[in-house]
Amino acid sequence: MADLTTLQGLRRSPLQDMAAELRNGSVQGDRAVLLREWPFLTMVNIRVEPGSETAGRIEGVLGASLPQQCGDVTGDGAHSVLWLGPDEWLVISQAAPESLVGSLQSAAEGGRAQIVDVSANRTVVEVTGPGAREVLEKGCPTDLHPRAFADNTAISTSLARVPVLLWKVDANTFRVMPRASLASYVGVWLLDAVAEFGPRASAVEGV
Amino acid sequence: MLQIKCPWCGLRDETEYKYGGQAHVAYPEDPAALSDEEWAQYLFFRDNPKGPFAERWVHSGGCRKWFNAVRDTRTYEVLAVYTNNDPRPEISPEITATGVAAGGQ
Ligand SMILES: [Zn+2]
Numbered sequence: 001m002a003d004l005t006t007l008q009g010l011r012r013s014p015l016q017d018m019a020a021e022l023r024n025g026s027v028q029g030d031r032a033v034l035l036r037e038w039p040f041l042t043m044v045n046i047r048v049e050p051g052s053e054t055a056g057r058i059e060g061v062l063g064a065s066l067p068q069q070c071g072d073v074t075g076d077g078a079h080s081v082l083w084l085g086p087d088e089w090l091v092i093s094q095a096a097p098e099s100l101v102g103s104l105q106s107a108a109e110g111g112r113a114q115i116v117d118v119s120a121n122r123t124v125v126e127v128t129g130p131g132a133r134e135v136l137e138k139g140c141p142t143d144l145h146p147r148a149f150a151d152n153t154a155i156s157t158s159l160a161r162v163p164v165l166l167w168k169v170d171a172n173t174f175r176v177m178p179r180a181s182l183a184s185y186v187g188v189w190l191l192d193a194v195a196e197f198g199p200r201a202s203a204v205e206g207v
Numbered sequence: 208m209l210q211i212k213c214p215w216c217g218l219r220d221e222t223e224y225k226y227g228g229q230a231h232v233a234y235p236e237d238p239a240a241l242s243d244e245e246w247a248q249y250l251f252f253r254d255n256p257k258g259p260f261a262e263r264w265v266h267s268g269g270c271r272k273w274f275n276a277v278r279d280t281r282t283y284e285v286l287a288v289y290t291n292n293d294p295r296p297e298i299s300p301e302i303t304a305t306g307v308a309a310g311g312q
Contacts, residue, residue, distance in 0.1 A: 070216040070270065085270035086215050141220045155216070156269045158223070163268060 013039030014123040014183035022125075025191040029198030031131030035190055037183075038124040038175070044091040044101055045084075047114040054111025061107045062091060071153040073167065082154040082167065090118075090165070122165065122177040125186060131197040132174050138193050140166065160189040212288050213266045214274050227263030229253045230275040231295060259286055259298045 015022065015037040022035040048055045050066060059065050064075040067083040074081045079093040079100070093100055097117045104115045127135060133144050139160040143149060154167035154175075162185060165177040178186040209221040235241055235249055254260065260280050265273045277287040277298055287296045 085272055088270070141222070158268060 014180040015187050018187045024202035026201045027194045027198035028201055028204050031197040032129040033131040033135050033194045033197050034128045036126050038126050041124055042093045042095055042097040042100055043119045045116045045118045046089045047087055054108050054113050057107040061103050071155050073152050073154050122179055123183045125176045127174045127176055129172055132172055135193050136174055209283055211285055213269055214288055214290050216269045219269055223268030224264050225267045227265055230261040230263045261295050
């Protein structure tokens with residue numbers, strides 16, 4: 001059997017080929033927007049009856065409650081739990097997928113639940129900086145104003161007409177999570193969308 | 208843009224939803240016992256009211272859950288949304304009258 005670390009060295013993220021483009025295409029100034037991929041985060045999809053005994057055991061493993069309302073995110077940093085539906089959640093974590101899925105599945109054993117490693121389903125594009133919200137507002141139908149969209153909120157919505165999860169960490173930090181096959185489209189759209197917000201990083205640094 | 212309130216996610220643009228036809232169409236108890244005509248009635252025949260109509264919607268761009276909505280077919284006004292476990296809400300005549308008014312004479 002192939003060595004896991006060797007395989008991990010060989011894997012490619014959906015936006016790997018765009019890494020330099022995203023870095024150089026980020027814009028600086030008063031309304032700076034920085035674009036970068038956060039690849040290979042562990043993502044686990046959980047479906048279980050909320051409030052059930054099984055859900056309680058799953059929450060024990062996560063060290064966080066399964067959020068009960070659209071938009072809510074729970075977790076202390078080790079694992080973040082995003083609400084996807086009244087009986088569906090997405091765990092985002094830096095823990096190794098096989099160990100997290102393993103312990104969640106053991107916790108769910110004997111109960112009715114579905115635990116699936118979906119790490120390869122989406123990638124994360126971080127959009128940060130004082131211009132981040134305005135850039136996303138150009139392509140997202142949801143009201144992203146702070147009065148309607150608070151810090152640490154995550155929803156299913158669309159960006160440039162393709163479905164994404166959008167997680168607002170704080171006023172200047174958003175995580176856009178498109179499907180892997182749509183990631184480069186979202187990347188190219190963002191590169192175009194940020195152009196009006198300031199000089200490109202490449203121009204400033206003379207790259 | 209028509210906005211529809213998902214019972215779980217709140218108000219979202221119509222483009223996040225897909226339509227599922229008339230609500231409360233029960234699957235026949237014993238489909239094999241039906242005549243061809245009765246089966247065809249179940250499969251293909253739906254109400255087409257001018258006014259409040261209970262219909263199924265799915266929030267495919269959000270929580271991906273099915274739910275029911277009562278929509279006034281004259282005005283497109285969504286008069287009520289409710290989950291599949293809830294009974295069809297009574298739509299009061301005043302609300303219906305508002306729907307007519309909103310349609311503009
Ligand atoms: Zn919804």
